[in-house]
Amino acid sequence: MTAMLNIRDLRAYYGQVQALHGLTFSLSEGSLTALLGANGAGKTTTLRAICNMVRSTGAIEFEGEALGARSTENIVRLGIAHVPQGRGTFTTLTVEENLQLGAISRKDRAGIVSDIERMYEHFPVLKQRYTQQAGTLSGGEQQMLAVARALMLRPRLMLLDEPSFGLAPLVVRDLFKILGKINREDKVTILVVEQNAQLALELADQAYVIETGRIVMSGPAKDVATNEDVRKSYLGY
Amino acid sequence: MELFTNQILAGISTGAIYACMALAVVMIYQAIDHLNFAQGEMAMFSTFISWQLMQWGIPYWWAFLITIAVSFVGGIAIERALFRPLAKAPILTQVAGFIALFSIINSSAGLIWDFTIKQYPTPFGSSPFLGSQLISTHQAGMIGVTVLLLIALYVFFQYTRVGLAMRAAASVPESARLVGINTSWMIALGWGMAAAIGAIAGILIAPVVFLEPNMMGGVLLYGFAAAVLGGLTSPFGAVVGGFLVGIFENLAGTYIPGVGNELKLPIALALIVTVLVVKPAGLFGRPIMKRV
Numbered sequence: 423m424t425a426m427l428n429i430r431d432l433r434a435y436y437g438q439v440q441a442l443h444g445l446t447f448s449l450s451e452g453s454l455t456a457l458l459g460a461n462g463a464g465k466t467t468t469l470r471a472i473c474n475m476v477r478s479t480g481a482i483e484f485e486g487e488a489l490g491a492r493s494t495e496n497i498v499r500l501g502i503a504h505v506p507q508g509r510g511t512f513t514t515l516t517v518e519e520n521l522q523l524g525a526i527s528r529k530d531r532a533g534i535v536s537d538i539e540r541m542y543e544h545f546p547v548l549k550q551r552y553t554q555q556a557g558t559l560s561g562g563e564q565q566m567l568a569v570a571r572a573l574m575l576r577p578r579l580m581l582l583d584e585p586s587f588g589l590a591p592l593v594v595r596d597l598f599k600i601l602g603k604i605n606r607e608d609k610v611t612i613l614v615v616e617q618n619a620q621l622a623l624e625l626a627d628q629a630y631v632i633e634t635g636r637i638v639m640s641g642p643a644k645d646v647a648t649n650e651d652v653r654k655s656y657l658g659y
Numbered sequence: 660m661e662l663f664t665n666q667i668l669a670g671i672s673t674g675a676i677y678a679c680m681a682l683a684v685v686m687i688y689q690a691i692d693h694l695n696f697a698q699g700e701m702a703m704f705s706t707f708i709s710w711q712l713m714q715w716g717i718p719y720w721w722a723f724l725i726t727i728a729v730s731f732v733g734g735i736a737i738e739r740a741l742f743r744p745l746a747k748a749p750i751l752t753q754v755a756g757f758i759a760l761f762s763i764i765n766s767s768a769g770l771i772w773d774f775t776i777k778q779y780p781t782p783f784g785s786s787p788f789l790g791s792q793l794i795s796t797h798q799a800g801m802i803g804v805t806v807l808l809l810i811a812l813y814v815f816f817q818y819t820r821v822g823l824a825m826r827a828a829a830s831v832p833e834s835a836r837l838v839g840i841n842t843s844w845m846i847a848l849g850w851g852m853a854a855a856i857g858a859i860a861g862i863l864i865a866p867v868v869f870l871e872p873n874m875m876g877g878v879l880l881y882g883f884a885a886a887v888l889g890g891l892t893s894p895f896g897a898v899v900g901g902f903l904v905g906i907f908e909n910l911a912g913t914y915i916p917g918v919g920n921e922l923k924l925p926i927a928l929a930l931i932v933t934v935l936v937v938k939p940a941g942l943f944g945r946p947i948m949k950r951v
Contacts, residue, residue: 473837498839510834512827514945523827526820527839571838 426451426611427472427579432480434464434471434635441467442478443635449579449628454605454612456626456643458619460655464635465615466507469581473497473504484579499527503572507583511564513557517548520556520567524574534574541570544600562593569597573604580604582614586621594618598625623647665793666909672798673867673881674905675805679860680875680882681889681897682812683853688891689829690849691742693753697760698857699879701737703872704764705730705858706865707772710779719782723862727855734854738847746846768872779865801863808859809898816894825849877924881908884927887934890944899943904930 425448434442442464449455459465471478473494482489489497498504503524512520521541525534542549545566551559556567565585572580582601586594602625605612616622623629629646631639639646646652680698687695695701705726712722737760745756783800787793816822828835828845835842860882861875868874881904889900904927912923934941 475833475836493841494836495839495841498837504837506834506837510831510837512830512834514830515823515826519823519826522820522823523835523838523840526824526827575838 424451425449426485427613428481428483429472430481432468432471432478432482434467434476434478436467436476441476441635442471444480445632445635445637447630447637447640449611449613451611452605452609453628454602454626455614455628455630456619456622457613457615457630457632458622458646458652459632461617462634463632465632466583467635468632469504469506469583469613469615472581473502495527498575501575501578502581503575503577503579504581505568505572505583505585507587509564509568511556511559511567513555515556516553517556517559517567518552520571521548521574524571525576527575533576537574537576541573544573544604545570562589562597565589565593565597569600573608573610577610579611579613582612584615584617586616586618594621601625619652620647661793662913666913667906668794669798670906670909671902672794672801672905673864673909674885674902675801676860676864676878676901677881677885677904678805678898678901679808679856679863680878681885681901682809682894683857683860684882684886685889685891685894685897686849686853686856688886689894690846691746691753693750693757694883694886694891695853696754696757696879697764698853698882699875700761700764700768701730701734701854702857702861702878703875704768705733705854706779706861706870706874707768709858709862710777710865710870711772713780719780726858726862730858731851731855734851735847737854738850742850743843743847746843765872772872774872777870779862779870781866785866797866804859804863808856812856812894821848877927880924880927881905884930884934886941887931888941890941892945893941893943896941896943900941 427449429448430446432442432445433440445468457465457468467476470476472482472489474489474492474497475494484500484502487500512523518538521538522534525537528534547563548567548570551563556564559567569585585597589597598621601612604610614622614626623643623646626643629641629643630637631646631652639649639652680702683698684694708729709722709726712725713719741756741760745753781797781800783796785795785797788796788799816826824840825845825848828840828842832842864878865874868878885900885904886897888903889896889898907930908923908926911918911926918926
């Protein structure tokens with residue numbers, strides 16, 4: 423498999439504070455990769471750096487294209503969908519408008535219409551509520567909406583920041599099932615940042631563990647899951 | 660009773676102008692979270708441009724359309740040149756920017772067209788409307804143009820992709836960028852549209868207040884009052900607020916002893932203060948909530 427996303431020596435800064443200290447990793451096309459680590463390790467910063475939402479140095483290449491000089495919106499237009507922490511719902515707009523916005527950079531109107539129908543199949547609850555203001559949805563429904571909105575881009579790569587945050591365990595199971603399906607059937611490469619390491623490792627085929635801005639372990643998800651240190655530090659058993 | 664109806668109708672017709680100004684104010688407030696103090700001066704300058712075009716012999720409606728187009732481009736130019744560099748500056752710097760813009764435009768207009776008061780034509784005439792003594796054809800025309808403008812804006816924001824993108828950028832800028840919207844251009848577009856709406860307001864009110872560089876001072880205050888009353892986050896509220904302020908202003912001027920024409924303006928200020936104390940989000944605005 424070829425590498426779709428290549429990151430070399432990534433350093434990111436918030437003002438004077440350095441949050442990433444030379445991250446190097448890559449994602450192969452079609453993979454589902456988990457990025458694990460404790461609070462403050464730099465997981466969210468890594469995702470934000472990929473979309474140029476935080477000041478960073480180093481090289482980020484997506485399908486051979488350097489992302490460094492591109493603005494956030496131009497990176498998204500390459501086919502990188504980012505589901506941010508806290509979901510980023512357009513709370514004052516309707517559910518359907520949120521979905522339309524996901525596809526706002528696309529030109530194929532017929533495709534957009536059929537994709538909205540497809541999202542309603544993936545997430546039936548959104549169909550029931552399509553005229554409602556998105557802010558009135560529950561946390562779980564908003565997370566579904568955020569994932570659906572990201573898919574409306576027809577992304578090649580999807581970045582998810584803590585999709586399980588604040589959701590009931592059953593809802594998380596559903597959501598992860600859908601993510602697996604999207605990865606397999608729609609061939610979307612996925613990079614997911616998670617606190618819920620156990621669940622993420624069940625789903626993923628690759629995993630990276632990050633600690634204070636550095637990658638400390640990498641490999642197939644199965645190996646990482648059975649690693650003694652990881653189990654103690656992140657899986658808690 | 661006749662006097663009362665008359666005052667209500669007069670209130671609605673000046674209210675139409677306040678509604679336009681309030682709409683322009685809300686448009687920019689949505690985009691950058693600040694009130695544009697120079698909104699009225701921009702409208703005044705646009706009105707002078709249309710007057711100049713007519714002096715050169717261009718017919719009214721052509722001058723009207725050209726002025727709107729020029730104002731739209733001018734609004735975008737002002738945002739790109741002046742406020743984009745200030746986007747991340749502290750609020751006081753931005754306020755200073757607005758005040759600078761205010762006096763630059765005001766003085767330039769005085770320099771180019773001097774400060775004498777000029778007559779401004781109306782295409783609607785000023786005879787009684789439909790034979791009624793209550794309202795003139797110009798007043799009816801003002802209301803008509805405003806209503807058309809509102810419908811056009813509603814359709815734009817509700818049914819076009821650019822309109823949707825603008826609403827998204829105003830709602831959650833970061834998410835808007837994450838779906839590929841160039842939020843910086845959406846702000847510029849908001850400025851352009853605000854300038855164009857202001858131009859329409861200026862052209863409609865000029866036959867009433869006459870054309871001179873300070874013509875919009877009072878009008879803008881009423882526009883602010885309308886926007887605050889309706890809610891700074893709601894274009895619909897701004898319009899309703901505009902009509903309410905217009906009616907309120909006229910009734911108070913007529914029926915409250917001692918207010919009269921001279922003391923009408925403080926009423927706008929009193930209204931702003933009252934709304935901010937009693938219902939800060941306005942009649943139709945959403946309360947701003949922040950997690951702490």
